[in-house]
Amino acid sequence: MTASLPPHTPVLIHEVLEVFEGVEEGVIVDCTLGFGGHSEALLRHKPHIKIIGIDKDAQAREYASKRLEIFGDRFSCVAGSFGEKFEEILQTYGEDISGVLADIGVSSLQLDDPQRGFGFHANNLDMRMDMDAYLNARIVINQYSIYELERIFKEYGEIKEYKKMASLIVHRRQKEPFVSANDLSNFLQKHFRGSHIHPATLAFQAIRIEVNDELGELKKLLESASRLKKAVFGIISFHSLEDRMVKNTFKQWTKSCICESHVYKCECGNNHSKGAIITKKPLVAKEEENRHNRRARSAKLRSFTFKD
Structure with missing residues (x-):
């Protein structure tokens, strides 16, 4: 039975709370709900936020929903891939979204x-x-x-x-x-x-x-997230392909000038920056977490804050 699964501790939990420290209200979308560890920590530390979780794994949704039922209507979840479902949530909630979190990869309980x-x-x-x-x-x-x-x-x-x-x-x-x-x-x-x-x-x-289709899903998420306003976006990756895509996308989002490289003088208005990178270097697990959770050794958390 799903309800009997053992307690699950997500990777980089302290680092996630640090990234979302300034988010005190609104909706946080947990794009990879898993077994609800990150969502539970955010809901406990931030009493005025709501969380919408996304996961394509029915077992994960069942367990997370049971785990987080104590938070009542502050938590809800939807079934499906985050690449598609986040776009739907963005269209529905718009500027009410104050944060987005994605922990890309396979959970330890799936493994x-x-x-x-x-x-x-x-x-x-x-x-x-x-x-x-x-x-x-x-x-x-x-x-x-x-x-x-x-x-x-x-x-x-x-x-x-x-x-x-x-x-x-x-x-x-x-x-x-x-x-x-x-x-x-x-x-x-x-x-x-x-x-x-x-x-x-x-x-x-x-x-x-x-x-x-993990890289395709990540690409869709990044494309949709580029339209966020006044929101914090944190993403945890576990291998170089994902991390490279996130790193390059964040750099692109910080560019004020989007003119082609051959243009001698800026013609775009030079006001296209979407915000700023919070983590100049990715946050990684501390030694103590690495000792207790082998999966954390390859985890990298990058974050971005969108301007109004």
């Missing part, structure tokens, strides 16, 4: 559930955050062409030997399809050695990004 197929030793090969979605990891690994596999391993995993990896997988599946995450991780470990990380780490990252 630990062997039926979800995210972990190396899972007995399933799934990796869907939305269990109603069609595409899953088994389809990607067993049905994608060698060229499609090369693409995702190169673009989403940044794997140097992406051609070799795709070729080996296709050769193996012709004899016997991959049926579990454990099967796939053992196969990769057998053929790729010498790295300081498990050889399946980047491959699993690439497959998971493909299955859940």
